[in-house]
Amino acid sequence: MPVFYERKQLVTPGDLLAENDYFAGENTHKENGKIYATRVGLVNYEEKRVYVVALKSFYVPMVGDTVIGKVEEVTLGGWIIDIKAPHLAMLRASDALERPFKPQKDDLPSLFDVGDMIIAKIVAYDRTRDPLLTVLERGLGKITRGQIIEIMPTKIPRVIGKQGSMISMLKQETGCQIAIGQNGRILINGKTPDDERLAVMAIRKIEQEAHTTGLTDRVTEMLREEKGEKEVVKSEAKENRKTD
Amino acid sequence: MRQKKIEKLIDEKEIRIDGRKLNDLRPTKIEVGVLGNADGSAYIEQGKNKILAAVYGPKEAHPKHLALPDRAALRCRYHMAPFSVDERKSPAPSRRELELSKVIREALEPSIFTEYYPRTSIDLFIEVLQADGGTRCAGLTVASVALADAGIPMRDLICACAAGKVEGHLVLDLNDYEDKGGDADMPLAYMPTANAVTLLQMDGILSGEEFEQVVKMALEGCKQINQIQKEALRAKYVVAKEIETEKEVEAGEE
Numbered sequence: 001m002p003v004f005y006e007r008k009q010l011v012t013p014g015d016l017l018a019e020n021d022y023f024a025g026e027n028t029h030k031e032n033g034k035i036y037a038t039r040v041g042l043v044n045y046e047e048k049r050v051y052v053v054a055l056k057s058f059y060v061p062m063v064g065d066t067v068i069g070k071v072e073e074v075t076l077g078g079w080i081i082d083i084k085a086p087h088l089a090m091l092r093a094s095d096a097l098e099r100p101f102k103p104q105k106d107d108l109p110s111l112f113d114v115g116d117m118i119i120a121k122i123v124a125y126d127r128t129r130d131p132l133l134t135v136l137e138r139g140l141g142k143i144t145r146g147q148i149i150e151i152m153p154t155k156i157p158r159v160i161g162k163q164g165s166m167i168s169m170l171k172q173e174t175g176c177q178i179a180i181g182q183n184g185r186i187l188i189n190g191k192t193p194d195d196e197r198l199a200v201m202a203i204r205k206i207e208q209e210a211h212t213t214g215l216t217d218r219v220t221e222m223l224r225e226e227k228g229e230k231e232v233v234k235s236e237a238k239e240n241r242k243t244d
Numbered sequence: 245m246r247q248k249k250i251e252k253l254i255d256e257k258e259i260r261i262d263g264r265k266l267n268d269l270r271p272t273k274i275e276v277g278v279l280g281n282a283d284g285s286a287y288i289e290q291g292k293n294k295i296l297a298a299v300y301g302p303k304e305a306h307p308k309h310l311a312l313p314d315r316a317a318l319r320c321r322y323h324m325a326p327f328s329v330d331e332r333k334s335p336a337p338s339r340r341e342l343e344l345s346k347v348i349r350e351a352l353e354p355s356i357f358t359e360y361y362p363r364t365s366i367d368l369f370i371e372v373l374q375a376d377g378g379t380r381c382a383g384l385t386v387a388s389v390a391l392a393d394a395g396i397p398m399r400d401l402i403c404a405c406a407a408g409k410v411e412g413h414l415v416l417d418l419n420d421y422e423d424k425g426g427d428a429d430m431p432l433a434y435m436p437t438a439n440a441v442t443l444l445q446m447d448g449i450l451s452g453e454e455f456e457q458v459v460k461m462a463l464e465g466c467k468q469i470n471q472i473q474k475e476a477l478r479a480k481y482v483v484a485k486e487i488e489t490e491k492e493v494e495a496g497e498e
Contacts, residue, residue: 012477013355013392014400014437029357029399036437038357038397040477055481056284056395058302086302086316086364127314127362 007044011037011052018050025051042211053211059085059153059183061122061131066140068148068181069133071116074108077101081118084150084183087130091120095134117143119179119187139179146177146189149200151207153184158210159203166206166216173223174199198226253425254411260422262291266415269405269465274386274476276393284394286476288386291419292376295383297390301366310365315358317365320349322383324372344380351384351404351433351443357397366396377420378406381431384443389473393480401473402442404433405465407458409450414457416465423447428454432462436470 003018005011015037017028024030027039028050037043041054061067061083069081069089078092093101096111112118119140120133135141151159159180160167171178176190176199186203190196202219209215254260264270270291279285282298305311310319322344326332337345348370356366368391370383381404388402407416410426423429428448435442450458 010478010481012401012474013398014435015474016437027397029397031399036399038399039395040392040481054395056393058283058395086304086361088304130363 003045003050005043008042010041011043012040013038015043017043017052018045021048023049025049027052027054027057054154056152057154059083061085061087061089061125062182063122063125065122065182066119066180067122067133067183068117068119068143068179068185068187069183071112071114071118074112074114076103079108079112081120081133083131083133084153084185085131089120089122089131089133091118091133091135095123095132095136098136112142117148117187119143119181143187146187147196147200148185148187149203150185151203153182155207155210156180156182156184158215159186159206161216166219169216169220170199170202170223173220173227174202194230198223201226252411253422254413254415258413260410260415262419266413267461267464269417269468270419272382272469272472274389274472276389276476276480282390282394284390284392284396286386286389286393288382288389290378290382290385291417292374293372293379293382294374295379295386296371296373297383297387298369298371299366299387299390299394299396301394302361302364302396303367305363305365311363314362316356316361316363318349318353318356318358318368319365320345320352320368320370320387322348322370322372322380324375324379328372328375344383347443347445348380348384348387352387352391352402354438354440354442355388355398355400355402355435356391357399360397366391375420377418377423378431380404380443381406381433384433385469385473389476392477400435400437401470402433402435403466403470403473404431404443405462405469406431407462407465408448409454409458414454414461416461428458430455430458430462432459432466434463434466434470436467 004016018035020033022035024035028035029038035050037052039054041052043052067083069083071079072082073080081089081091083089120135122131123134124132174195176188176195179187188196188199202223258266272290275287278287279298284299286297288295302316310317322341324333326335368387370387372379384404406418408418408426408429410422418429428450430446433443
């Protein structure tokens with residue numbers, strides 16, 4: 001049961017990580033009883049599982065994921081959506097309209113046009129077909145306001161946190177509505193541009209320090225400090241105006 | 245510009261025209277992530293060779309008819325810039341470039357898990373900015389690093405190196421003069437974990453025994469190149485880590 005690296009060591013594709021009794025986890029591959037890394041990243045061992053936290057990887061669609069996509073093309077029966085994955089996704093008209101689709105009556109571009117951003121859910125995906133989306137659920141549809149930022153898809157679980165602890169804290173501290181796409185895109189809707197800026201700052205910090213502990217507390221602290229400073233600046237501005 | 249005629253490529257002390265011993269690789273350095281627009285990229289300098297590699301994908305295959313139903317299609321373009329050689333080289337793809345594009349693609353494909361991404365394409369571009377012999381090997385080496393930089397899952401890195409015979413001596417990593425004026429040049433690409441050769445070509449004449457020795461030399465060269473590839477990939481992470489630790493220290497001081 002030998003292992004050849006220490007935890008959190010950087011490995012490259014083809015590095016032999018472990019032999020025999022271990023299970024091949026994320027970004028690894030088992031061949032002839034030997035487990036090799038398939039991507040550049042940090043290796044970690046957990047009980048009987050060896051996996052690699054990749055430095056760089058892209059989103060692979062999974063059924064049930066909520067994603068934020070961009071309309072690339074309007075076709076006869078629906079739309080083609082870019083969800084930042086190796087495949088383009090399809091949104092059929094029947095998955096976007098409550099009533100049955102009538103080509104003579106329904107004008108698709110008036111619903112979603114090229115360039116629009118939408119929140120959708122993946123309903124089907126297998127090796128033989130491109131991912132299929134739907135917007136017929138609560139919270140899904142065209143994005144009309146707010147800002148969208150992109151982070152690495154592998155950091156999304158950290159932005160959500162254990163049982164949603166991080167994301168609920170973010171929503172509370174910034175007062176923004178935050179919708180998370182599993183494909184690495186996040187929609188932020190705040191009451192003021194400043195609130196949105198806070199949320200963006202916090203998410204960027206989480207992205208940088210995703211691998212560290214105690215992150216939720218540090219982000220909370222940072223947000224409170226930033227808000228505190230702004231209160232000071234605001235009251236100073238008020239003072240200055242009074243004395244003018 | 246006329247080329248000077250070189251009298252001897254290897255002198256009595258077995259030193260080559262660039263000062264190397266018979267078994268020495270040219271000084272090699274690789275840099276990862278040099279292009280902002282590509283999904284993955286890398287740059288290599290090996291002696292006077294300067295080669296850039298860029299990777300896009302896996303992404304939707306355009307045109308659709310090139311897509312394979314059960315795996316990703318790897319497309320490779322090896323190209324020499326017009327200014328990469330002494331006499332301006334026409335930008336149009338030559339027969340040699342087409343051949344090298346093919347053999348490089350076939351050498352890299354076994355290392356990529358193409359079956360994970362059916363009906364997509366992975367586009368690979370190798371651009372030779374300055375050529376001095378052994379560009380297919382250096383191009384292969386840097387392309388493999390670019391693929392790893394793009395986050396495409398691979399079985400292993402592919403490393404490549406040429407060996408051959410010059411004026412009766414068996415040598416490693418031939419430069420342009422040695423390639424043109426020598427007796428044989430044999431590029432070889434190697435996948436270390438599988439202990440497998442993925443590219444083997446030869447230009448010249450070698451006896452059976454000489455061939456076996458030259459293969460051994462090339463494999464040794466490949467192993468050295470593999471270390472340089474791994475170091476280059478690690479170096480990129482170290483820089484990222486330094487920036488992170490600086491930030492953590494700043495945060496701690498506040």
